Amino acid sequence: MFTAENWPIGANMLSFGSTTTDGTPTLEASSSVWASQLRQVKALGVDQIDPTDAWLPLAKLSDERVEEFRSVLDGEGMTLSSISMTRNSVVDVKNGEQNVADALRFIDLAPSFGVSVVNTGFMQATTEAQQKAIWFWLADGHVDDPALRDLAIERIRTLGDAARDQGIEVSLEMYEDTYVGTADEAVAFVKDVGHEAVGLNPDIGNLVRLHREVEPWADMFEKVLPHSNFWHIKNYTRDLDPATGAYSSAPMPLKYGYINYRQVILRALELGYSGPFCCEHYGSDSLGVIAENVQYIRQVLASALA
């Protein structure tokens, strides 16, 4: 059992993007670029990261470059909280099989980094409309095809088997319009997978920012927390103008947004939650807010575990 001080809580590196300012993919960048970005995180008091494939897809590195990454990470005195895949669905019509192969390599690499959870999900590449919107969640994106749900279950079981063999787990990130797009769908999906090494990532921040009707957050968490083994955690304001039907939402630190995370984290602990946290934040000074959120979670855990 973790303490408030050593509970794995990482900063999602996606705020650094997938390329450096001169356009070089992070994947191809020299390890001194990786080091300099890690140092920016560390300077804010955070020493764990999630090297999402939206930043540096470890699965696509040669063994040699993986060791180079490990050495940079060690050199900066940092560790990994978790490894996340994003927008690389195992049932992507074009890249699904490649994504399965990548996920298997992530699962293979995870234990050597002390990582207990590899995260994946079913959202896919953002559309042009999403890229042009003020926030990508304001435009319609990929919708999962019900015809591929059985294949999705089968491939997630494959990942689950590999994870179990490594002594780790796979987590499925809740995201609108995917097989795990609502609390009920997420619970149904994970039950249909029915694998001891597969759980949910209750990333309900993905949902409360949407400009559409969403189940009350407390109800959603009650349903999904018992199945959760990892947590992309973030918050937003949320409002609805009754006269016009206009929704509004905006990214906010965990403490200030719509969801009462003090209450939810305490409830999660009551329900036995013991997975890592991964702080992510879109817009604003993502990194600055993430650092603040990491400290916030430790304070709430300290108060709960006192």
Next chain:
Amino acid sequence: MFTAENWPIGANMLSFGSTTTDGTPTLEASSSVWASQLRQVKALGVDQIDPTDAWLPLAKLSDERVEEFRSVLDGEGMTLSSISMTRNSVVDVKNGEQNVADALRFIDLAPSFGVSVVNTGFMQATTEAQQKAIWFWLADGHVDDPALRDLAIERIRTLGDAARDQGIEVSLEMYEDTYVGTADEAVAFVKDVGHEAVGLNPDIGNLVRLHREVEPWADMFEKVLPHSNFWHIKNYTRDLDPATGAYSSAPMPLKYGYINYRQVILRALELGYSGPFCCEHYGSDSLGVIAENVQYIRQVLASALA
């Protein structure tokens, strides 16, 4: 006269709700539950609370249980800043007389807790539509009946007499669609009551979150601050889209919302305000934001009283 350090500033306990997570009313819960919740407040650096009847209705406790509460409070090294009643109007058609009796008992109990103000108001139970809304203030709620205004004045005078006899005061919480729903109505009502021991609670946060036209906050405070003896203090963003007429608002820490509380608190002191503050906050991590707000008020008071 208080200093910035000892000015009574309490955390409203309504963030803990009226029942524990297993559904037991706080009223019936063991005193160890009360203690554990008080400890959560204290852990955030706040040592005064308002035990609103929405958390623990002291007026409904037996004398013995009141002493049990007092002993828990003392044991945690905490005190009361104030005592608030909420949604228990003295002119509630069904429970008005009971609510008067409860208010009288609160007034009776207050001095023994060092409390100088008992707060009440005319808002009533939330409607089903309010309970289902993203925020309860987005749906229409109770509207005061003009035919009962005289009775309301008479009953508030009764409370005022009882308060004066105890050397304390009664405060009336501003809330939309009640007798004290706008600055002008609030001033008119308190003047019609015309009682030395009855003042206003300028809870203008209740108003600036509404999706309707509201008088500018600075104008409202100018009118009501001279009559104010207690303060439920909270803040919200506020915006209006000119093209569609859509309003938006969201709960925010005192420092970040629409109302400039540094300016308003300084103005209140200029006008002779000397009542307690009670921090409340809906949505978000209510308790965490309240704790931040308590420190904020002390900083502003320190700067003003320097």
Next chain:
Amino acid sequence: MFTAENWPIGANMLSFGSTTTDGTPTLEASSSVWASQLRQVKALGVDQIDPTDAWLPLAKLSDERVEEFRSVLDGEGMTLSSISMTRNSVVDVKNGEQNVADALRFIDLAPSFGVSVVNTGFMQATTEAQQKAIWFWLADGHVDDPALRDLAIERIRTLGDAARDQGIEVSLEMYEDTYVGTADEAVAFVKDVGHEAVGLNPDIGNLVRLHREVEPWADMFEKVLPHSNFWHIKNYTRDLDPATGAYSSAPMPLKYGYINYRQVILRALELGYSGPFCCEHYGSDSLGVIAENVQYIRQVLASALA
């Protein structure tokens, strides 16, 4: 080259308004009023200000009163980061020539206060509709007349000459519906002025709060940062409801709003930005947020210059 500790970063004094609470113009107020307001800023850990003409128009003070101001400033241990003019356009049909004269006096005074940049812009007095709106930017305001653009260029060159003679610079504040109202217009205008002592103030907070379509902030900064020599810096949330077309925005601390200022400030440094910063903030506890923003900028600079 500045360090994170001594980079000029001032609090814009406009949060104190142009009159004291009893209606006396700041201009005519006794210097003890100035001192008391400066002390409020200092108490929050900020020791540099921009004495905007919306607070205390130094250009309108007699030489004697200027020295009185200097002595108060020294006495409080404070300095000026910059001097800003606001809503006093050099092509104001009525007051344009007076505004040029005032600007020249500001430029004349600046070096003796250690100020390297005098800021001006083309926005004009707020309309009655703007004064009545929840936020002044929600109503339509002054629109620059294309017929006066040549005159504007000529007069700005006059200011540029005077600034160059004093060894300082003039900065033009980006503001909607003026000659420098978009990134492209701002770059075109400053190129047409073509003066070594004239640059831009990328006050893009003025734009992202608007309830209309605005170029993505990252694109705007890429265009204008290479021409920028001063920076009114502030942030807002920004959202758009796709179904109704309703925009929403609200003032936020630099760290929490729509623009990622950590990223933008680092980019500005890469591009050679070396001008002062001036923090301003409308609504909320302007002064409290400004103080927080000053510390924020120093933290980001420290991380970048490490």
